[in-house]
Amino acid sequence: MSLERSAVELDRTVLESIESALRTWDPTESGRLGETEQLREDFTRRFHLEAWPTLPIESYALGQQTPGGTVCWWMEFHTRSIASMSGGSSYKHLIFLRSSDRQWRFPREYDSVGEAWEAVRSGFVEAFRLASADRFDEIDDIRALRGAPALLSKLLFVYFPAELLPVCSKTHVDHFLRRLGQPASNWSAIQANRQLLGVLRAVPQLRGRSTQELGFFLYHWADPRAAVDVVKIAPGERGTYWQECLDGGYICVGWDDVGDLAQYESKEAFRAAFREHYSYGGNEAQVSRKSNELWTLVQLQPGDKVVANRGVSEVLAIGTVTEEGYSWRKERPEYRHTVAVDWDTSFARTIEPVRGWATTTVSKVSADLLRRITAASPIAGPKAVAVDPLYVELEQALRRRGQVVLYGPPGTGKTYTARRAAVWLLEGGTGSAAAEAVLVDEARMAARERELASGSRPDRQVWVMVANPAHEWSWSRLFDDGVVEFSVGRLKRNFPRVRAGDLVVGYESTPTKAVVALARVTTEYDPDAPCEAAIALEPVTRIASGLTYEELQSDPVLSASEPARFRCQGTLFELTPVEAERLLGLLGERDPAVAVHAGGGARRLTRVTFHPSYAYEDFVEGFRPRESSVAGALDLTLTDGIFKEVCSTAAADPSRPHVLLIDEINRGNIPKVFGELITLIEKDKRGLPVRLPQSGQDFAVPSNLHIIGTMNTADRSIHLLDTALRRRFAFIELLPDAQLLSGSTAGALALDLFLENLNERVRSRLGREKQVGHALFFDGPSVVDSAEQFAAIFRHELLPLLQEYLYEDYDELGTVLGSVIDVAAQTPSAVVDDPEELCAALAAHFSAHASA
Known part of the structure; x- marks a missing residue:
């Protein structure tokens, strides 16, 4: 790919955003550039390009005890300041030696580790040859390396630093392209990286960099992680190791018997060892809880915050995780798991007790708690809370399919998530500063x-009224006289439905043949009033450069309106x-005067709840009774349903996304509610028209409309949904997340x-779809923290x-809940009425005492 082909004209707002970020960016970053260049030179001296054809596997793979480290160790752990490729499992390196059983792991397509290494090494040799010949377009096609895009990207950057960016994640590359106003690339990792570099080299303000x-600037300007994570970590019981941590620039925890966390190829392998x-x-829940605490250390990223x-x-103190991140310090006598942190002791203080800290070594810090800790000194600005990865997953699913259903047991936050994610999406989603700000x-x-x-x-109601200056009157008369009365005869139709306050x-x-004025109805039709004064108008504002007849007829929305159809x-x-x-x-x-008097902008978020009697007529279109001009009578009038209105609104506002949020989507009869439109919501059929059977109008679902549904699996399993719906929606499962209650x-x-x-007991008896959700134990944004609050939830909701x-x-209730149920009397026991006793009884029954 020629980088010159990627040169593009960037939007002015993008350039202004880059200029603004440059003013707050320190390119030297205290010698960081020198450090990265030294590391790059050290790596290329140790692993010469010429040595790759005969490079032994002992010099390549993770899990080896090779003096000075292996290629993969350098890439994963020792050169994080150049570019991070942390996260995921060791399979991203294709071949590694698993520490737990000292067994080689490699792609299944090979019969032996020797065969695998021969193919992988040859793949890298070929990639370096193509790069030397400036044939980067062909590198992504090397079959043996398709499972290692991050490693390949970083190695190519280290050996050919002028030809690629130090961005190892394809997702991050796509994010930066979108922020630059470019479409996310459909190419694979190396070609996409080159595309991004070409766009950056077209930016005048960045030339010469x-x-x-x-790479440093991209993450300063538009970090794909919309926010930082904040965790608290205790440096030993009662802060035993705090001085060592402060002096050494790290935080440390125990659980040393599991050894270096970097040796585990996946979280599952680590948990098994833990x-x-x-x-x-034998308390599996406690094992899960504590292993999650320890694993948090390897998930921390540079820039995350640690509260000691x-x-x-x-x-x-409160500190910032540095590039070094997690490391196993074997020189320490104990508490060898560490994370490098730059500490700020100015936040040292006594705070109101956080009871959950008594039971955890590592736990997340909520935005509310962080504000209390830092008082009036926010440390993370508007990025104190990370964007929930679920929102990003939902965004990607909508981009891929156009509609998604969040499903799961009750109390897992489906509607809460859908509502917040909808606002986040409509504010710009990933990479949008406005979207990030609204989340916190x-x-x-x-x-x-x-x-x-x-x-x-x-x-x-809004009406269009036509005046004929040549034969009857001009709109200027309204502004001269201040009021004009109209008779029934001149109105001819619609007048019984005109109401005072309606806009005209x-x-x-x-x-003229154009819109020239905005007026307001002051008196509505009275059948007993003289016909010469059926209604009256007052002026609101003259309109300069109003829509012409030709514009009215050619507009995609207004061309179907009454005035256009009847040619005024x-x-x-x-x-x-x-x-x-x-x-x-x-x-x-x-x-602007029209906007002042009538408002501007469209409804972009619409919520509807399905129920068993919800029908096609409610959703798309149908005949509905309306008050007739004959007193006491009703007429059947063809009325647009909510989906048709939403589609029309989105089509009229094509430059912005719109969201339709359907709660309890599984409670409606989907085939009947959607009718023929179940096909039109498919991503590749958006914009294709279909003739509606009742109105005879052509109708299409616009591409900028996203549909988010929620469904409770305790009511109806996803497996029982209509097959057509399951084919056309992406499905994201929300399960109970006990970690959100950690430390509470x-x-x-x-x-x-x-x-x-x-x-665990509910699953064994009733299945996973009837589990109890974590949201049950929340009071607004906070977890309940008193026995009285819990007891009320238990009595009125959980039980x-x-x-x-x-x-x-x-009998079954007694088995599940223990002594809080009086099985003989077939009723809850007296313990339920005493909050402290209830909590103690449940703790004893479930072995879930509030202890570390």
Whole structure:
């Protein structure tokens, strides 16, 4: 790929964003460039390109005890400051020696490790040959290396630093391309990297920068991780090792028997080893909890924050994880698991006790707790809370399929997630500063959701009225006289439905043939009033450069409106809400006075809940009764359903995404509700028209409309859904996440262990779809933290749910919940009425005591 082919004209706002970021960026970063260049030179001297054809596997693979380290060790751990490729398992290196059993792991297509190494080494040799010949386009086609894109990208950068960027993740490359206003590349890793480099070299402000500098700048300007993670870590019991950590620039924890975490090819392999060394009396939930705490250390990224604590009420310091990240310090006598941290002791202070800290060594710090810890000194700015990876997964699924369903047991936060993710998506999603900002401010999130859901759709009916200056009157008369009365005869139709306060868009026929005014109805039709004064109008504003007749006829939305269909031959025409929104929006763009009086912008977030009687007529279109002009009578009128309105709104606003959120999607009869449109929502059929059977109108689903559904699997399994729906939606499962309760206690009860153990019993009896969700134990954004709060939840929500699941079988309830159920009396025991006793009884039954 020629980099010159990638030169593009960048949008002005992108260039302004880059200029702004450059003003806050220090390219030297305290000698970081010199450090990375020295590391690169050290690596290339140790592993010469010329040595690769005969390189032994002992010099390549992880798991070896080779003096000075192997290629993969250097790439994964020793050169993180050049570019990070951490995360995932050791399989990204294709071949490695598993430490747990000293067995070689390699791709299944090979019969032996020798055969695998021969193929992989030959693949790298070929990649380096092609790079030397400037034939980068062909490198991604090397079959033996297709499973190692991150490693290949980093190795090529180290050997050919002028030709690629130090960005190892294809996802990150696509993110940067989107931020630069370019489409995410469909190419594979190396070609996409080259495409990104070509775009950057077209930016005047970045010319002359080295590729290493460009890599640093990209992550400064538009870090794909929208935020940093914040965790608290105790440096030994009562802060025993704090001084050593402060002096050495790291944080340390125990569990030394499992050894170096870098040796494990996956989290599952690590957990198996952890279970062998730390069984916690056979309590699998406790094993899971503690292994997750330790594994958090390898998941921390540079820039993440660590709160060092002593006990439950003392903050020792807050630090930033450095490039070195996790390391196993074998020179330490104990507490050898460490993470490199740059400490700031100015945050040392005593805080209100955090009871959950008594039971955990490592735990996440919520945004609310971080604000309390830092008081008026925020350390992470608007990025105090990381973007939930679930939002990113949902965004990718929508980009791929156009619609997605979040499904899972009750209380797993499906609707909560869908609503927040919808706002995040509509604000720009991944890489958007506005989207990041709204996530960390609950009040702002709620306000923005209301704005997006309400838009500026007029809450009044909007009409188009035609005036003929040559024969009857001109709109200028309205502004001269201040009011004009109209008779029934001149209105001819629609007048019984006109109401005081309705907006009227004034169109003037020959010779003007354009919209010239906005007016308001002051008196509505009274059948007993003289026919000469059926209704009256008052002026609102004159309109400069209003839509012409030709523009009205050619607009994709307004061309189907009454005034366009009847060629403005008449007096009064009705507009649907979507048509009114479109017309007022276009007029507002030309004349700000219209926006002031009528508002501008469209509803971009629409929520609807399906139920058993929800029908096609509600969703798409159908005949509905409406008040007739004959007193006491009703007429059947063809009315647009909510989906048709949403599609029309999105089609009229093609430059911005729109979201339709369908709660309880599985409670509706999907084939009947969607009808023929079940096909049109497919990604490759968006925009294709179909003739609706009742109205006869051509209708299409626009590509900028995203559909997010939620479904409770306790009501109906995903396997029972209509097959057509399952083919056309992506499905993301939300399961109970006890880690969100980590460190939280109610009386004597550790909530995370209680939930883990309870769901283990529920799964064994009722299946995974009827588990209890973590959201049950939240009070707003915070986890409940008192025995009284928990007892209320238990009595009024949890116990009734389990009674329903178990069909009032108190023998089974007693088995699941223990002494809190009086099996003989077939009723909850008296313990349930005493919050502290209830928590103690459940803790004893589930072995979920609030202890480390």
